[in-house]
Amino acid sequence: MIRIAVDAMGGDFAPVEIIKGAVLASNELPVGLTLVGDRPTLEKELSRYGKKGEISIVHASEVIGNDESPVQAVKQKKNASINVAVSLVKKKEVGAVVSAGNTGALMAAGLFGLGRIPGVERPAIAAIFPTPSGPILLLDMGANVDCKPKNLVQFAEMGSLYAEHVMHIDKPRVGLLNIGEEKEKGNELAVSSWPLLKETKINFVGNVESKEILSHKVDVVVCDGFVGNLILKFGESISDLIVSLLKKELTKNFVTKFAAFLLLPALAGIKKSVDYDEAGGAPMLGINGVVFKAHGRARAKAFKNAIRAAHEAVREDLVGCISKMEAA
Amino acid sequence: MIRIAVDAMGGDFAPVEIIKGAVLASNELPVGLTLVGDRPTLEKELSRYGKKGEISIVHASEVIGNDESPVQAVKQKKNASINVAVSLVKKKEVGAVVSAGNTGALMAAGLFGLGRIPGVERPAIAAIFPTPSGPILLLDMGANVDCKPKNLVQFAEMGSLYAEHVMHIDKPRVGLLNIGEEKEKGNELAVSSWPLLKETKINFVGNVESKEILSHKVDVVVCDGFVGNLILKFGESISDLIVSLLKKELTKNFVTKFAAFLLLPALAGIKKSVDYDEAGGAPMLGINGVVFKAHGRARAKAFKNAIRAAHEAVREDLVGCISKMEAA
Numbered sequence: 203m204i205r206i207a208v209d210a211m212g213g214d215f216a217p218v219e220i221i222k223g224a225v226l227a228s229n230e231l232p233v234g235l236t237l238v239g240d241r242p243t244l245e246k247e248l249s250r251y252g253k254k255g256e257i258s259i260v261h262a263s264e265v266i267g268n269d270e271s272p273v274q275a276v277k278q279k280k281n282a283s284i285n286v287a288v289s290l291v292k293k294k295e296v297g298a299v300v301s302a303g304n305t306g307a308l309m310a311a312g313l314f315g316l317g318r319i320p321g322v323e324r325p326a327i328a329a330i331f332p333t334p335s336g337p338i339l340l341l342d343m344g345a346n347v348d349c350k351p352k353n354l355v356q357f358a359e360m361g362s363l364y365a366e367h368v369m370h371i372d373k374p375r376v377g378l379l380n381i382g383e384e385k386e387k388g389n390e391l392a393v394s395s396w397p398l399l400k401e402t403k404i405n406f407v408g409n410v411e412s413k414e415i416l417s418h419k420v421d422v423v424v425c426d427g428f429v430g431n432l433i434l435k436f437g438e439s440i441s442d443l444i445v446s447l448l449k450k451e452l453t454k455n456f457v458t459k460f461a462a463f464l465l466l467p468a469l470a471g472i473k474k475s476v477d478y479d480e481a482g483g484a485p486m487l488g489i490n491g492v493v494f495k496a497h498g499r500a501r502a503k504a505f506k507n508a509i510r511a512a513h514e515a516v517r518e519d520l521v522g523c524i525s526k527m528e529a530a
Numbered sequence: 531m532i533r534i535a536v537d538a539m540g541g542d543f544a545p546v547e548i549i550k551g552a553v554l555a556s557n558e559l560p561v562g563l564t565l566v567g568d569r570p571t572l573e574k575e576l577s578r579y580g581k582k583g584e585i586s587i588v589h590a591s592e593v594i595g596n597d598e599s600p601v602q603a604v605k606q607k608k609n610a611s612i613n614v615a616v617s618l619v620k621k622k623e624v625g626a627v628v629s630a631g632n633t634g635a636l637m638a639a640g641l642f643g644l645g646r647i648p649g650v651e652r653p654a655i656a657a658i659f660p661t662p663s664g665p666i667l668l669l670d671m672g673a674n675v676d677c678k679p680k681n682l683v684q685f686a687e688m689g690s691l692y693a694e695h696v697m698h699i700d701k702p703r704v705g706l707l708n709i710g711e712e713k714e715k716g717n718e719l720a721v722s723s724w725p726l727l728k729e730t731k732i733n734f735v736g737n738v739e740s741k742e743i744l745s746h747k748v749d750v751v752v753c754d755g756f757v758g759n760l761i762l763k764f765g766e767s768i769s770d771l772i773v774s775l776l777k778k779e780l781t782k783n784f785v786t787k788f789a790a791f792l793l794l795p796a797l798a799g800i801k802k803s804v805d806y807d808e809a810g811g812a813p814m815l816g817i818n819g820v821v822f823k824a825h826g827r828a829r830a831k832a833f834k835n836a837i838r839a840a841h842e843a844v845r846e847d848l849v850g851c852i853s854k855m856e857a858a
Contacts, residue, residue, distance in 0.1 A: 347709065347716060348717045348718050381755075381759040381763075388675060389675040389676045390675075390676050392756075412759075412763045412764035413766060414767075415764065415767070416767055416771050417767070426717075428709060428716060428720075428757070429756070429757060429760060431709040431740075432707065432757060432760075432761060433740070435709075435741040436743065436761055437764065437768060439741035439745070440769070441768070443662070444772055444800070447662065452793070452796065454796060458793060458796050460789075460792065461788075461789040461790075461792035464785050464786065464788065465779075465789045465793075468779035468789075472775045
């Protein structure tokens with residue numbers, strides 16, 4: 203049975219929603235979970251659930267907060283839940299780690315503890331983006347703010363492998379995020395990356411414009427981490443804004459409240475189309491071990507989906523696939 | 531009286547909506563308009579309106595399409611409506627030009643015909659972004675895909691002047707688009723630009739994250755044209771997607787249609803909050819003349835608002851303000 207370490211102390215709703223998500227996952231999946239964090243807290247929280255699968259606890263006395271400097275915190279707080287969880291992967295006691303905590307700290311802990319897959323120059327964070335016709339993968343989402351063409355090529359290859367093996371998309375279409383369709387378009391990085399991407403064995407379909415992301419023109423969108431992070435967070439902020447405007451307008455008076463009631467199923471349908479919770483976690487690709495970042499705002503369902511994706515990545519030996527990438 | 535040249539042949543809804551917008555503007559503003567395009571077509575279209583202000587026509591025998599290569603088209607089609615309209619600015623027959631046509635062609639026509647304002651290294655396209663608490667300015671929106679820190683500084687200065695003089699914002703807050711708050715964050719360009727921006731006389735408030743764009747943390751957002759174009763078009767695509775999802779769900783059956791009817795005022799309020807039509811045109815800052823790009827999808831109201839902004843830019847001598855920038 204595959205076992206996964208869960209950083210129970212990371213994220214805005216830790217430990218309550220993290221543990222709830224872990225219990226959900228353990229009931230739905232053939233997976234063993236190791237919760238990492240303050241043992242008394244976790245035992246108390248876990249005791250609230252009756253039926254649960256194979257869940258154990260490993261104590262960690264420290265926590266890295268979201269505002270801490272990642273590298274410094276990971277180096278200084280040896281007993282932080284993120285560090286302890288990653289060390290379980292290193293010791294092969296678990297096959298993967300999932301955390302909703304400090305993204306930079308998780309990346310640093312993964313790199314210090316597990317290293318890079320040989321051949322991979324720069325690991326990347328891939329985000330799952332919801333679209334009405336299903337999720338797509340975008341990378342890099344912020345691990346690498348300045349990239350060389352070679353980096354984008356490796357992101358494309360790793361993203362393609364993830365889409366194929368974990369998202370089970372056949373011959374995933376990979377696109378280069380750009381401001382136009384033609385190969386001459388874009389900044390220096392994009393123009394130099396295009397021909398290199400064309401030479402790879404992946405299904406590179408050319409440039410994809412930002413307006414085509416949500417129309418699912420491709421399954422994997424590749425860009426540098428500066429652009430990716432800006433796009434990801436801008437998208438979230440627009441969704442949040444529209445939801446809050448709708449809530450405000452729909453609860454304004456009796457008529458709008460009544461109308462909103464009639465529309466509940468319709469609105470739920472829309473929400474599901476663009477729901478980040480459905481998407482699950484963001485894999486950190488290129489690290490020599492399966493490391494998943496769940497959204498800082500992840501509640502139980504989102505966290506469960508992150509565990510599900512991590513489980514699939516272990517089952518399909520994603521790290522093995524990526525390590526064979528260079529040779530392909 | 532200020533006179534403005536209108537490229538009547540550019541944009542998805544030209545000439546019908548362009549001329550309708552021009553008539554609206556001429557009735558609302560103390561402005562003379564010169565429509566540029568195929569004279570018979572424009573005369574016929576214009577004859578449909580009774581009351582209209584000071585509107586004349588200048589014939590132009592050619593049109594530059596949206597799919598044409600901008601520089602080539604501007605050089606080859608001397609009689610294209612964009613070229614003729616810009617030439618009227620050069621001959622000082624009008625104070626500004628407004629076009630909903632090919633963005634690159636308008637920039638090229640402006641640069642070839644009017645040149646740069648002395649001291650400005652690279653002109654930028656600024657977009658007006660709607661937010662629930664009023665419009666903000668983002669630049670560059672695609673004219674410069676690879677930028678140096680010096681370019682971003684000039685964009686910031688020009689954007690600040692535009693916000694002050696045309697949008698009438700007192701001491702506009704200017705932010706550098708970045709992936710974190712701290713000055714050490716971001717890619718090389720952002721990190722090197724920060725201290726230079728801090729040295730300027732504008733009200734530079736530091737970094738602004740993409741999730742803070744719509745919350746109106748600043749009045750002017752500065753970034754390179756690659757990032758700006760991606761953000762702008764991604765934002766539009768999300769709005770479009772949500773509108774189309776809403777339309778689909780709200781017209782599904784009798785109950786949802788009835789509910790939608792009850793919600794019309796509420797939905798109109800939301801639409802207005804994020805309505806690109808309210809925002810008007812995108813000024814091309816740094817060109818030695820007032821050049822405005824209206825959205826390719828601009829209908830009459832949006833085009834009228836672009837004319838209104840161009841009128842204000844001429845009245846406030848925006849070009850004069852920018853030319854004094856370096857000396858400030």
